Amino acid sequence: MSIATVGMASLAEIDDPAPVLLTVEEAARCLRIGRTTCFALIRAGDLESLTIGGLRRVPADAPAAYLARRRAEQRAA
Template sequence: MSIAGVDTVPSVAHNLPAPVLLTVEEAAVCLRIGRTTCFSLIRTGQLESLMVGGLRRVPADAPAAYLARRRAEQGAA
């Protein structure tokens, strides 16, 4: 999985399929923000997430969607 040609989640073996869900830490790495900031975005509903069992996960396309919304907001301002 990549955003703008940058690997966002390193994988040990390159023959693995791209992840569908990211940990909060992986999503934070994608966005180049801290874990606490990422949880804050999730808590306020700005970054989509869901619970899988007892684990918080972020859909792999959610960081890009968040970034697109932010860019649109700043472009409109």
């Protein structure tokens, strides 16, 4: 493999990496809820988020973790 090939592979990965963080709007779309409801879940501590500068971001795995907790709670009830 040439250096040029390795360089192109690295650039391809940089151009379209899997997101590590989601905006609140993207997280809301994942959960199929509204933006306001998503912010309410964040405020209540039900959906993990963090602030970077002045931006609120949701880890990409947080919506799935929230759903897993909700499903477990409903099964236990």
